[in-house]
Amino acid sequence: MSVDHRRLGRALDLFDSDPLIGAGLPFWLPAGAAARHEVESYVRELERRAGYQHVYSPALGKRQMYELSGHWANFADDMFPPLGDDGADGDALVLRPSLCPHHALVFRSRPRSYRDLPLRIAELGAMYRAERSGVLGGLHRVRSIWLNDAHVFCAPAQIGAEVAGALALVRQAHAALGLRAASFRLSLRGGGGKYAGDDAGWAEAERLLREALDAAGVPYEAAPGEAAFYGPKIDVQIADPAGRESSLSTIQVDFHQPERFGLSYADSSGRPARPVLVHRSLVGSLERLFAHLIEVHAGAFPVWYSPVQIVAVPVAAGQQAAAEAFVREAVAAGLRAEVDHDGSVGARIRAAAGRKIPYVAVIGPREAPDGRVVLRLRDGRQLPAMPGAEAVALVRAVAAARIPGLVPDVV
Template identity: 60%
Template structure:
């Protein structure tokens, strides 16, 4: 594996500046392309799985986090509240998670048992007051863009929803080429700041053990969220350091705190269960891991530049520009002013497809393709080449054709 901190800067994917502060990297154009492509991938995956997307503010009143339990159990990891002043002395806080906001959104509308499960997803910002000593690159940051979601369901639905969430995680990992090092059932430990309700913990743990019944996992104490146990999908970096990427959690606590309810078939109010889940975790951490897994040679669908067009001489530049304009792909034309053909081929070594257009191809309306992994495609009509590249650049295709 590679070090994403070094490679990410060399490839102009991200960087940082002391004036912005530690743990607050910024995305450069190529890194922004990777991030945006991941966002679209996961949104589409969630939409197909029945999730609906929302947007919520990154700020919330201190009282919101007192109600959710974050203030009493998690405030050491939160940024200090900001005093808005005024007669009421309001304080607002940068949120450390999205679940309180989603609980309020669910509570804002009445729900029947016929509406459930309600699957609510958001790619949203959250903030953690991490100590400077643990920060590094994209893998540990203070401003996090999280692929988060919450499923509000009946007690009878919770096991199926948690199982479906874990399967969605595994499906995304297969497409991304991520191989977890282990699945962890994270349980409360002695002396931690956890919600004091043994019965709720017992019920949530039983559900997650059922979900993990066909998966090899390790139960670890002291790693649970303050409100409930969770399944953590663990990955490792090039140095063997382990971290959590994706999670599935079962929560009986916050529905009670927010007095969430739905009307059951008996006409009475009932309490839903929350399933928290993140398919790819934070965009920062997943991009850090993908840089290391792929060494910057991202799968074709994820690559910042999918196709580089290399006209052999100035005479072929118009044909190269026409090819780029007709492609519904991320294409860059690199002409002779960038050096010899050999030099341009070497400079584009991480681009999945190199389209070479010489005098013969330009005259016949053809294009030939060099593949990043080695090998070539025989010259073919431009429309045929574009169709073949497009098929190979779909998520999961891998670009190896």
């Protein structure tokens, strides 16, 4: 029987919704926010190490900007109506359906030289889609989307390396999160769609994406009609426990928007040259990502992004102080830890199992005097009593290594 992230996400207090907010607008509860924050921090650091610079941009923009980018002509049905006066001057504000127009303006906000390229701009930003109520569901399909997005502005000769680098980062992030790609798809133009740009640009973009996939050694299938309106793309497909596939990560080559926004840089001869734009998202939207993570892991997240990593259970009131001291030590070491002192020991251990907490530190009268704990693992194993500092170090080591298991290889 497959796991439904909507049921389990609410049972684990990860997210919820309310009619007063509206359909397709879930809110994240403290446990879900803790897991999400850990994933966000990991992705930002992964991008930073790969040479990306992070920015913040507003979730609103003039309609005129989206007319320039092509979103208004090709995507208006999926956008919310303009806010305020929607006169012919295009001054009305629109909730953005994507981040790329803002990042194009970040690029053109300063003079650029060939020495600045590739310029890698990243953001975890909000965007909005006017999804019909009939297609909304849990975190899979929402109206308010937080997207891990980035745009690489590069010279034509740099496109291949940037696409290959983005594909490697996607695979690295998926491995750390415990994801496995179901398939890779090369999304191309198809009959009946509205597409921007010329045939030569589309052919060159397709060639570069094929070369990157071939060099990575991953099998892929072509999907005519699934391209973005401005260019072909690589879609990394994931499958839920029931075998249903959906797109999560994407890499796109775009010759269109740099031209529409008049982007340029000074080449080695000082002459103006047009950059190429590579769109890429390592983990897609945080909403769709966590819908998948909840189902794939059945709520038992890897240690590094579990909402609570360890709960201390004192056997009796006499061990309460020792349990609180242990939790203080764990929190000071950067772990998410808490004390549970309500109910019988067995009930508290079962409650921790129901919450999918990776470790339960049981502290009884034999352990408390020496500052020791007995670690019970989420998979049912129990480790011999050990000093509290050693238990903290063990959990930290597993979290830092981002391994799928509950003990380091040396244990």
